[in-house]
Amino acid sequence: MRRPLIGLTAYAQHVQYGSNEQVVGMLPMSYVRAVHATGGRAVLITPDDPGTDVLESLDGIVFAGGGDVDPANWGAEPHPATDSDPVRDASELLLMRAALDADLPVLGVCRGLQVMAVATGGSLHQHLPDLVGHDRHRAAAGTDPLAVDSSAFGRHDVVLTPGSAARSLLGARLTVNSFHHQAIDDPGSFTVVGRCPDDRVVEIIEDRNRSFALGVQWHPERTGDLRVFAALVEAAADSSGLGRTALAA
Amino acid sequence: MVKMRPVIGITTYVEPATWGVWHNLPTTLVPHDYVAAVTGAGGRAVLLPPDDLDTDVLRILDGLVLSGGSDLGPELYGAPAAPQTVTRPERDAAEMLLARAALTRDLPVLGVCRGMQLLTVAGGGTLHQHLPDVLGHDRHRPAPGVYGEHEAGFTPGSRIAGLMGEDTRVHCFHHQGVDDPGTLTVTGRAEDGTVEAVEDPRHRFVLGVQWHPEVTRDKRLFGALVEAAA
Numbered sequence: 001m002r003r004p005l006i007g008l009t010a011y012a013q014h015v016q017y018g019s020n021e022q023v024v025g026m027l028p029m030s031y032v033r034a035v036h037a038t039g040g041r042a043v044l045i046t047p048d049d050p051g052t053d054v055l056e057s058l059d060g061i062v063f064a065g066g067g068d069v070d071p072a073n074w075g076a077e078p079h080p081a082t083d084s085d086p087v088r089d090a091s092e093l094l095l096m097r098a099a100l101d102a103d104l105p106v107l108g109v110c111r112g113l114q115v116m117a118v119a120t121g122g123s124l125h126q127h128l129p130d131l132v133g134h135d136r137h138r139a140a141a142g143t144d145p146l147a148v149d150s151s152a153f154g155r156h157d158v159v160l161t162p163g164s165a166a167r168s169l170l171g172a173r174l175t176v177n178s179f180h181h182q183a184i185d186d187p188g189s190f191t192v193v194g195r196c197p198d199d200r201v202v203e204i205i206e207d208r209n210r211s212f213a214l215g216v217q218w219h220p221e222r223t224g225d226l227r228v229f230a231a232l233v234e235a236a237a238d239s240s241g242l243g244r245t246a247l248a249a
Numbered sequence: 250m251v252k253m254r255p256v257i258g259i260t261t262y263v264e265p266a267t268w269g270v271w272h273n274l275p276t277t278l279v280p281h282d283y284v285a286a287v288t289g290a291g292g293r294a295v296l297l298p299p300d301d302l303d304t305d306v307l308r309i310l311d312g313l314v315l316s317g318g319s320d321l322g323p324e325l326y327g328a329p330a331a332p333q334t335v336t337r338p339e340r341d342a343a344e345m346l347l348a349r350a351a352l353t354r355d356l357p358v359l360g361v362c363r364g365m366q367l368l369t370v371a372g373g374g375t376l377h378q379h380l381p382d383v384l385g386h387d388r389h390r391p392a393p394g395v396y397g398e399h400e401a402g403f404t405p406g407s408r409i410a411g412l413m414g415e416d417t418r419v420h421c422f423h424h425q426g427v428d429d430p431g432t433l434t435v436t437g438r439a440e441d442g443t444v445e446a447v448e449d450p451r452h453r454f455v456l457g458v459q460w461h462p463e464v465t466r467d468k469r470l471f472g473a474l475v476e477a478a479a
Contacts (some may be wrong), residue, residue, distance in 0.1 A: 002305045010296060012281045017264040019393055025296050026278035029263055030270075032298040041306050044261070044296035046284050053253045057309035062434050128347065141270035 042134030063112030077248030120187025312478030315364025365457025374431025
C-alpha cells in the first residue's frame with residue numbers, strides 16, 4: 001500500500017508532559033488522526049533553517065493552527081494582543097510560497113489560512129474584538145463549541161459562495177467551531193468563498209487556478225466533519241498519480 | 250532545482266501535553282534536541298507519528314532515528330512485566346513494524362536509548378527490565394531529569410569506536426538495559442558492564458546507543474547517520 005504522504009507543519013514549543021518539561025517538536029494528535037482517517041499518511045515538518053527541499057517528498061501539505069502571524073510580514077505594527085513566533089513565521093511563509101509554486105495540494109487551518117493570505121501579499125486583522133465588537137470567535141481552550149451541551153460561544157455558521165469549489169465540497173451553509181482572534185483582512189491572491197453571516201468575518205478561501213488550495217478559519221480536525229481533509233488527501237492522490245484506489249483501504 | 254538534503258525520519262510518541270492555554274491535549278512529540286541534531290548534521294528531519302497500519306512512509310526516508318521514550322513491552326521478548334516497567338503498547342507496535350521494515354530495506358538506522366533496545370528486541374534479544382536490580386546502583390538514571398555521565402569503553406575497530414575517538418564520555422538516562430543482544434554485536438560497555446552500544450555489521454548502518462547523543466547534538470553520530478543516508 002502507498003498512501004498519499006501529507007506533511008503537517010509542526011512547531012517547536014516548550015511543553016510539559018508527564019514529569020518532563022522541555023522544548024519538543026510537536027503537534028496535537030487531532031491533525032494526525034484527521035489525515036490518517038481520510039487515507040493519508042501524516043509526517044510532521046518542523047520549522048527549519050530556510051530550506052524547502054522536504055516538499056519534494058510530499059504529496060500534499062497542511063499548514064496547521066498555532067500562534068499569531070507577525071504583522072511585520074504585511075508592514076503593520078504589532079497590536080498589544082499579538083503574540084508571534086518569527087522563526088515559525090519565516091519557515092512557514094517560505095514553505096507556503098514554495099508549495100504554491102510547486103502546485104502541491106495545500107490545506108490551511110486557522111493560522112494556516114492566515115499564512116496563505118500573508119504569503120501571497122495579503123494582510124490580517126490583528127484582534128477581531130476591535131473590529132467586530134465581540135470575542136465569540138475564540139472559544140475557551142479545550143472546549144468543544146460543537147458539543148450538544150456546550151454554549152454557543154465559539155460556534156457559528158459559515159455561508160459559502162455559490163459556484164465556489166468550497167461550496168461543492170461543503171454545501172451552502174455549515175456550523176463550525178472557532179478558536180482565533182486574528183482574521184483575514186486582505187486574502188492576497190486567494191478568493192474569499194465563505195464568511196460568518198453574523199459579522200462578515202472571512203472563514204474560507206480558495207484558489208481554483210491551483211490543483212487544490214483551500215484555507216479554513218475553523219478547526220475541522222477537532223470535529224467529526226473531515227471533508228476538507230478528505231478532499232486534500234484525494235487531491236494529493238490525484239496529483240501524485242496514485243489515483244483513488246490508493247484511498248480504498 | 251533545490252538541493253535535497255537526506256530526509257531523516259524521527260519516531261515520536263503521543264502524550265497528553267500542556268502548554269499556553271492548552272491542558273493535557275493528546276500530542277505527538279519528540280524532544281527538539283533530536284530535530285536540532287539532525288539539522289545540525291545536514292539532514293532534513295521529519296517527525297513520524299506512531300502508525301501501525303503500514304510502513305509506506307519509509308519510501309521517502311533516507312535514514313531513520315528510533316528515539317528514546319518509555320519501556321518496551323516485555324511481551325515482545327517473552328518476559329512478564331516487572332513492577333517498574335512503564336509501556337506504550339501502541340508505540341511499540343508501530344515502531345517495531347517500522348524498524349523491521351527499515352532493516353529489511355537496509356535503511357541507515359540510529360537507535361537512541363529505547364531505540365537501541367528496540368533494535369535489540371527486533372533482533373531477537375532481551376532486556377533487563379530494571380538495571381538497579383541487576384547492578385545495585387542507580388548511576389544510569391540518577392534522578393528525574395538528571396543525566397548520568399560516565400565513560401564508555403568501545404570495541405577497537407568497531408564503527409562506534411571510530412566515531413567516538415578519544416572522547417568517550419556519554420550522557421545517559423535509563424533504567425532498562427540490553428541483556429541478550431540477539432543478532433546484534435555489542436560494541437560498547439560502561440565500566441559496570443552495561444551495554445552502551447550495539448551494531449549490526451550485516452547492514453550498511455545500524456547503530457544503537459544507550460546514551461543520548463542528541464542532547465549534545467553530537468555530530469559524530471548524527472553526522473555518520475546523515476552521511477550514510479546521503
